Amino acid sequence: MSGGQFEFEVVGSRRRTPRVVEIDLRLPEGRPFSYIPGQFVTLHLPDGSDELRRSYSIAVPPREDKTIALAVGEVPSGRATRILFGVRPGDRLRASGPFGRFILREDETLPRLYLVGTGTGIAPYRTMLPGIERFLARDPERRRVSVLLGVRSPEERLYGDEFRAFAAAHPGFTFLSCQSRSLSDPPEADERRGYVQKVLAELAPDPAESVVYLCGNPGMIDEATELLKSRGFPLVNIRREKYVSSN
Numbered sequence: 001m002s003g004g005q006f007e008f009e010v011v012g013s014r015r016r017t018p019r020v021v022e023i024d025l026r027l028p029e030g031r032p033f034s035y036i037p038g039q040f041v042t043l044h045l046p047d048g049s050d051e052l053r054r055s056y057s058i059a060v061p062p063r064e065d066k067t068i069a070l071a072v073g074e075v076p077s078g079r080a081t082r083i084l085f086g087v088r089p090g091d092r093l094r095a096s097g098p099f100g101r102f103i104l105r106e107d108e109t110l111p112r113l114y115l116v117g118t119g120t121g122i123a124p125y126r127t128m129l130p131g132i133e134r135f136l137a138r139d140p141e142r143r144r145v146s147v148l149l150g151v152r153s154p155e156e157r158l159y160g161d162e163f164r165a166f167a168a169a170h171p172g173f174t175f176l177s178c179q180s181r182s183l184s185d186p187p188e189a190d191e192r193r194g195y196v197q198k199v200l201a202e203l204a205p206d207p208a209e210s211v212v213y214l215c216g217n218p219g220m221i222d223e224a225t226e227l228l229k230s231r232g233f234p235l236v237n238i239r240r241e242k243y244v245s246s247n
C-alpha cells in the first residue's frame with residue numbers, strides 16, 4: 001500500500017491536550033492499513049479550489065480494530081488545523097502513504113537511544129513502544145532508551161501518562177518532560193525546566209554509544225543537530241523528522 005491513494009473514514013476524535021486533537025481513522029470495509037511505526041500519512045484536504053497536502057505521523061502501534069490515530073497540533077491560522085479540528089465521525093479524508101524512513105532500527109548496534117520530540121513530535125515514539133520493548137529485551141544489561149518530550153507546560157504533556165507507565169515497567173527506559181514555561185507545583189520527578197535541546201545537552205549523550213532521534217519543530221532539530229555535531233556525533237547517528245508544511 002506504500003505510496004497509494006485512498007480514503008480514510010473518521011471514526012472518532014478527541015482533545016488530548018488543550019492544543020492537540022487526536023483523530024481515529026480506518027479504511028473502508030475493515031481493510032487493514034499496514035505501516036511501520038514511525039511512518040506518516042499525507043492527507044489531501046479540500047480547501048476552496050485548492051488541495052492542501054499535510055503530513056501527520058501515525059500515533060499508535062498497530063491495533064486489533066485496524067484503526068490508526070493521528071495527533072494534530074493546533075497551528076494558529078493554520079489551514080489544515082481549521083479543517084482537522086472540525087472533523088466528525090463519518091467524515092472521509094483522502095490520503096496517501098504510508099511514507100517515511102524515521103523508523104526504529106531494532107537491530108541498532110549502538111546500545112543507547114535518545115528519542116527527542118517537541119509537541120506532537122512525540123507521536124512516532126508512542127508508536128514505537130512495542131519495538132522499544134523488544135530492543136531493550138535483547139540486551140537488558142547494556143541497552144538504554146530515553147524519551148525526551150518538549151512542551152511548554154504540564155497540561156501539554158501529550159501521551160505523558162503512557163510514557164510514564166512504560167518507564168515504570170521497563171528499567172532500561174526513562175522519560176523526561178522538558179517544559180519551557182512552567183513545571184507542576186511541586187515539580188514531578190520526570191519534569192525538567194527548559195527546552196528539550198538544553199536538557200539533551202545536559203544529558204551529554206556519548207557519540208561512541210548513542211543514536212539520537214529528533215522529531216517535530218524544525219528549529220529544535222537544527223539546534224540539536226548542531227549541538228550533537230559539535231560533540232562528535234556523525235550525521236548518520238542523528239535521525240530527523242521535521243514537521244513543516246508542504247505547500
Ligand SMILES: Cc1cc2nc3c(=O)[nH]c(=O)nc-3n(C[C@H](O)[C@H](O)[C@H](O)COP(=O)(O)OP(=O)(O)OC[C@H]3O[C@@H](n4cnc5c(N)ncnc54)[C@H](O)[C@@H]3O)c2cc1C
Pocket residue numbers: 040052054055056057058071072073074075076077078079080081082120121123241242243244245246247
Ligand atoms: C513528515 C511530517 C510529519 C508531520 N507530522 C505531524 C503530526 O504528527 N502532527 C502535527 O500536528 N503536525 C505534523 N506535521 C506538520 C503538519 O503537516 C502541518 O504542517 C501542520 O499541521 C500545520 O498545517 P496547517 O495547514 O494547519 O498550517 P499552515 O496553514 O501551513 O501554516 C500557518 C502558519 O503557521 C506556520 N506553521 C506551520 N506549521 C507550523 C508549526 N508546526 N508550528 C508553528 N507554526 C507553524 C506557517 O509557517 C504559517 O505561517 C508533520 C509534517 C511533516 C512534514
